[in-house]
Amino acid sequence: ILNVEQSPQSLHVQEGDSTNFTCSFPSSNFYALHWYRWETAKSPEALFVMTLNGDEKKKGRISATLNTKEGYSYLYIKGSQPEDSATYLCALVTGGYQKVTFGTGTKLQVIP
């Protein structure tokens, strides 16, 4: 059983603050790492798919980095807004791209 850990479990930040959280995973048999944003009562929405060591991806105020050698990825949110409030999930892809192991998620609450 693969262990994909996310920290912190939950986070409260003030509007305008920047924040980051971590996804840790075993680095063997790595194919890809996904990041998803999951708002309450909606379905998870893909943010990034990262495949290469050293990958950096950006989407608006959200960016992510990947280190496959040491087995971690960071997600950064610059200038948090209330609409960023959601659970952020990372997911490790192994087994020929078709088996995905999700992390426990980081629940972000942005306080106006």
Added chain:
Amino acid sequence: EPEVTQTPSHQVTQMGQEVILRCVPISNHLYFYWYRQILGQKVEFLVSFYNNEISEKSEIFDDQFSVERPDGSNFTLKIRSTKLEDSAMYFCASSEGAGPYGYTFGSGTRLTVV
């Protein structure tokens, strides 16, 4: 924007009954998946499906579970004899290929076994 559609949104069933959860993946996607999340726990992989057959399945996906793509558009998950511990949110997802593609998830079916 194309969506993955799941029905019903909520299903209540008696223990021991069979349930079928339905999904309509995005039309040009080739890979299909079922995941579940038991309340308060992690999202768990159940099964992946490609070219009309199961390509990967987890330890959770035992003989009680089956998947089917009966008509080229629907993708179904059947649980033959539901147990209380099958109560969870079940998510269908699809992707356009294997490889570095994100998944598009449906909004889920909440299954409650009583």
